[in-house]
Amino acid sequence: MVDLGLKTLLHDKVRFGITTLGVxxxxxxxxxxxxxxxxxxxxxxxxxxxxxxxxxVTSKNSPNLDFVxxxxxxxxxxxxSIPGVERADNLILSFMQVALPTGAEExxxxxxxxxxxxxxxxxxxQGGNLDDLRRGNFVMFDASAEKRFGSFAVGDxxxxxxxxxRVVGVTSEAKSFTTTPLSFMAYEKAQxxxxxxxxxxxxxxxxxxxxxxxxxxxxxxxxRRLPHNDVYTSAEWATRSRDYWIENTxxxxxxxxxxxxxxxxxxxxxxxxxxxxxxxxxxxxxxxKAIGGSNLDIYRMLAKxxxxxxxxxxxxxxxxxxxxxPVIAQADLKLIIEPEFTVAVAFGTLVLCLxxxxxxxRKVASIDPALVFRS
Amino acid sequence: MFSVVAEEVTKVFREGRxxxxxxxxxxLSIAPGEIVSLEGPSGSGKTTFLSILGxxxxxxxxxxxxxxxxxxxxxxxxxxxxxxxxxxxVFQQFNLFPALSxxxxxEYALNLKGVPGKAAYEQALxxxxxxxxxxxxxxxxxxxxxxxxxxVAIARALAAEPSVLLADEPTANxxxxxxxxxxxxFVELAQRDQRALLIVTHDPKVRRVVDRTVxxxxxxxxx
Numbered sequence: 035m036v037d038l039g040l041k042t043l044l045h046d047k048v049r050f051g052i053t054t055l056g057v058x059x060x061x062x063x064x065x066x067x068x069x070x071x072x073x074x075x076x077x078x079x080x081x082x083x084x085x086x087x088x089x090x091v092t093s094k095n096s097p098n099l100d101f102v103x104x105x106x107x108x109x110x111x112x113x114x115s116i117p118g119v120e121r122a123d124n125l126i127l128s129f130m131q132v133a134l135p136t137g138a139e140e141x142x143x144x145x146x147x148x149x150x151x152x153x154x155x156x157x158x159x160q161g162g163n164l165d166d167l168r169r170g171n172f173v174m175f176d177a178s179a180e181k182r183f184g185s186f187a188v189g190d191x192x193x194x195x196x197x198x199x200r201v202v203g204v205t206s207e208a209k210s211f212t213t214t215p216l217s218f219m220a221y222e223k224a225q226x227x228x229x230x231x232x233x234x235x236x237x238x239x240x241x242x243x244x245x246x247x248x249x250x251x252x253x254x255x256x257x258r259r260l261p262h263n264d265v266y267t268s269a270e271w272a273t274r275s276r277d278y279w280i281e282n283t284x285x286x287x288x289x290x291x292x293x294x295x296x297x298x299x300x301x302x303x304x305x306x307x308x309x310x311x312x313x314x315x316x317x318x319x320x321x322x323k324a325i326g327g328s329n330l331d332i333y334r335m336l337a338k339x340x341x342x343x344x345x346x347x348x349x350x351x352x353x354x355x356x357x358x359x360p361v362i363a364q365a366d367l368k369l370i371i372e373p374e375f376t377v378a379v380a381f382g383t384l385v386l387c388l389x390x391x392x393x394x395x396r397k398v399a400s401i402d403p404a405l406v407f408r409s
Numbered sequence: 410m411f412s413v414v415a416e417e418v419t420k421v422f423r424e425g426r427x428x429x430x431x432x433x434x435x436x437l438s439i440a441p442g443e444i445v446s447l448e449g450p451s452g453s454g455k456t457t458f459l460s461i462l463g464x465x466x467x468x469x470x471x472x473x474x475x476x477x478x479x480x481x482x483x484x485x486x487x488x489x490x491x492x493x494x495x496x497x498x499v500f501q502q503f504n505l506f507p508a509l510s511x512x513x514x515x516e517y518a519l520n521l522k523g524v525p526g527k528a529a530y531e532q533a534l535x536x537x538x539x540x541x542x543x544x545x546x547x548x549x550x551x552x553x554x555x556x557x558x559x560x561v562a563i564a565r566a567l568a569a570e571p572s573v574l575l576a577d578e579p580t581a582n583x584x585x586x587x588x589x590x591x592x593x594x595f596v597e598l599a600q601r602d603q604r605a606l607l608i609v610t611h612d613p614k615v616r617r618v619v620d621r622t623v624x625x626x627x628x629x630x631x632x
Contacts, residue, residue, distance in 0.1 A: 035526055036517040038506060045508030321504040324465060325565065326493035326521040404460045406504055407577045
């Protein structure tokens with residue numbers, strides 16, 4: 035079968051190139067912007083996902099991981115005594131100040147526990163040993179802190195909340211939504227550095243259940259014993275934290291706006307070029323009708339042209355988005371393009387291009403048939 | 410039986426709030442194998458009449474029958490069916506698809522008329538040979554002369570063997586010698602396959618090959 039749509043599209047290579055690039059630009063825009071957004075959200079919950087905890091006991095009505103109130107550390111004993119609880123430990127999460135060699139100060143989010151080892155956090159220690167944290171005035175910084183703190187290495191000293199601590203290890207991948215660098219230190223050391231805020235207090239109780247334990251039953255019991263706290267599963271707490279950033283920072287709206295603008299750019303470019311091409315070839319469409327073609331034949335042709343533009347445009351837009359990943363990583367940002375999102379963008383691109391072709395089709399469907407006789 | 414029958418055909422166009430009658434009761438019949446030329450001044454309704462006979466437009470009133478099939482004004486879908494089955498067009502500007510080769514232009518028309526893949530290719534090749542362009546089959550229209558383009562257009566019009574050929578100023582863009590050759594080809598195609606052929610023209614050379622000439626003036630067939 036002769037494919038008039040395809041041949042016409044390829045016959046006018048410049049126009050085809052412009053259409054494809056327009057679609058590609060829109061695809062890259064959507065993939066990169068949403069990928070960055072997902073990357074930020076991933077940062078906001080990465081520690082929740084990495085802690086090997088079944089339940090998180092938080093202060094009442096805490097909105098997200100980073101914004102917590104402290105509560106009595108003795109609450110942990112009431113949790114440990116619940117049947118089915120294999121392990122329950124206090125976790126401190128607190129903002130502290132790091133004095134830089136320049137004289138400036140930066141903020142760090144401190145995670146402090148008596149023993150990090152059973153919980154699997156920090157999960158990637160590049161230099162040093164977690165056990166060292168318990169032996170004195172020691173701290174571990176995440177490598178991502180280098181941008182804020184300047185370069186540091188194991189063995190260097192930094193002043194945290196006025197106390198000189200030795201860097202005994204460097205972690206990686208531990209990040210926060212706000213890009214404030216993460217630090218890890220011993221539980222007592224954190225309380226020592228901020229006695230007014232943290233003495234006798236904890237930010238969270240992490241709960242690990244024994245195998246075969248009914249999680250809901252334990253959760254109900256924790257809630258009964260600690261009525262001034264909330265209890266979440268890891269997944270629930272991650273969702274609550276993530277939703278906070280989406281709903282309260284305008285980032286969700288920003289992501290929506292980006293997708294909308296990306297779609298708009300794609301639709302306008304495809305619709306405009308297809309429409310211009312249709313107007314240029316309007317007599318040919320009239321001829322298709324005159325020699326026996328129907329409106330359906332013409333729509334199929336336009337739809338095929340739009341689908342090809344969508345296909346090429348998607349591939350040309352997807353590749354730069356992937357190639358940008360290492361560049362974006364250098365800026366200490368994460369670009370996460372999930373396979374499901376990729377499929378959704380591909381499908382969306384196709385649907386929007388097909389919708390764009392409807393504008394051109396409306397014009398063709400209403401042409402004066404006698405047009406074919408005009409010179 | 411006539412291949413084309415048009416009786417008391419009227420066509421009124423709406424322009425703003427005004428009704429503009431273009432055809433005011435035009436009648437014409439063409440027998441199989443008959444060649445008729447339609448002449449008339451600008452604005453006389455030639456193109457509108459041709460569009461209606463070619464099932465590109467529905468008449469406002471009147472009776473139309475093409476190859477025995479009566480056109481019903483209230484069934485626009487029927488226009489396409491009749492056009493597809495029974496009518497071949499040849500245009501003044503050739504109207505070839507610039508992205509398709511000569512052969513593909515014919516093959517595509519066959520595809521539209523329901524002839525699939527290989528069969529369409531073989532029939533298109535035969536039609537291209539029939540109009541004497543076998544050696545130009547793979548050429549794009551831009552690489553063909555005016556006469557060659559018109560031959561391709563004729564081959565395309567013959568796709569699926571229509572019983573009626575409608576030609577709009579087919580010699581207007583051709584030089585004298587080429588025009589004569591094209592007209593001879595028309596005669597051969599009409600007579601050999603008993604096709605009704607209506608040629609709308611201002612070209613006096615056409616009179617040499619037609620069986621009769623009719624004139625349209627003021628929306629009516631004058632003679």
